[in-house]
Amino acid sequence: KASLPLVIATWNVPNATAKAWDVLQNNGSVLDAVEQGVMVEEADEKNQSVGKGGRPDRDGNVTLDACIMNKEGDCGAVVYMQNITHAITVARKVMEDTPHVMLAGKGAEQFAVESGMKRENLLTDASKKEWEDWLVEKEYKPIINIENHDTIGMLAIDKNGDISGACTTSGLAYKMAGRVGDSPIIGSGLFVDNEVGGAVATGLGEEVVKTVGSFLVVELMRQGKSPQEACEEAIGRIVTKPNSNYKNFQVGYIAVNKQGETGSYSIHEWFSMTKYQDGKNENYQSDFYLK
Numbered sequence: 162k163a164s165l166p167l168v169i170a171t172w173n174v175p176n177a178t179a180k181a182w183d184v185l186q187n188n189g190s191v192l193d194a195v196e197q198g199v200m201v202e203e204a205d206e207k208n209q210s211v212g213k214g215g216r217p218d219r220d221g222n223v224t225l226d227a228c229i230m231n232k233e234g235d236c237g238a239v240v241y242m243q244n245i246t247h248a249i250t251v252a253r254k255v256m257e258d259t260p261h262v263m264l265a266g267k268g269a270e271q272f273a274v275e276s277g278m279k280r281e282n283l284l285t286d287a288s289k290k291e292w293e294d295w296l297v298e299k300e301y302k303p304i305i306n307i308e309n310h311d312t313i314g315m316l317a318i319d320k321n322g323d324i325s326g327a328c329t330t331s332g333l334a335y336k337m338a339g340r341v342g343d344s345p346i347i348g349s350g351l352f353v354d355n356e357v358g359g360a361v362a363t364g365l366g367e368e369v370v371k372t373v374g375s376f377l378v379v380e381l382m383r384q385g386k387s388p389q390e391a392c393e394e395a396i397g398r399i400v401t402k403p404n405s406n407y408k409n410f411q412v413g414y415i416a417v418n419k420q421g422e423t424g425s426y427s428i429h430e431w432f433s434m435t436k437y438q439d440g441k442n443e444n445y446q447s448d449f450y451l452k
């Protein structure tokens with residue numbers, strides 16, 4: 162049996178997993194752990210895929226997507242939200258303080274401000290400069306891989322075996338205004354079932370949504386697959402579609418089951434998972450489909 166607690170996250174995000182681990186060590190809840198863990202990346206202006214410092218859409222607006230899910234199976238999400246750094250906290254407030262599961266755009270921002278969060282400019286000089294350079298050619302193609310810095314999805318399982326998950330992103334750089342990806346969609350970007358396990362996705366959100374990826378991974382684990390096998394089969398659903406263009410985009414999944422076994426798999430090389438377990442905080446290169 163795997164040693165608990167443990168925390169896993171998409172990509173190389175040791176500061177985020179360390180924060181979540183600290184919360185668990187200090188008897189914080191598993192929900193606090195994933196929320197506070199991903200907040201580290203939201204606040205980090207150097208991570209240009211999440212929160213403050215995120216890359217904008219084509220019009221220069223940073224728009225955030227996030228969702229969170231607790232061990233009771235409740236969830237909350239914000240989509241297309243601007244001017245608030247900690248989208249995950251707003252998602253949690255949607256879950257806990259409203260009768261709804263999802264708020265979008267202006268309504269999400271208004272709710273955040275009414276809940277005491279402050280408006281901030283999320284477009285940093287660095288991301289603004291890159292966007293201005295992009296405007297010259299305006300060539301739009303999904304970026305296959307951004308090593309180290311990307312959408313953060315996190316799953317944690319506490320010493321009692323209870324699971325929670327969080328996912329937060331600024332979405333694809335230079336997306337169309339109004340575009341929403343997989344990350345705030347429960348079942349696509351994130352799914353947790355405390356009886357079975359949890360999964361989160363990263364990469365080209367459209368492809369994750371089309372296959373309801375994270376829900377699929379969890380259901381495959383329910384049928385007896387290991388987290389690794391489940392992630393591989395969910396990637397298989399994408400790459401075996403007729404006319405799949407998978408050579409041109411990346412999707413990656415990480416998963417944990419109730420026993421604390423973990424898995425990760427992607428289409429292309431260079432996806433990785435950060436895992437904090439047994440006091441060790443390590444990054445693991447993920448196995449991948451396109452060899």
Ligand code: SD4
Pocket residue numbers: 210311312330331332333341342343344362363364365366367
């Ligand atoms: C999206 N899945 O908005 C997110 C972006 C991402 O690696 O994960 N990029 O589609």
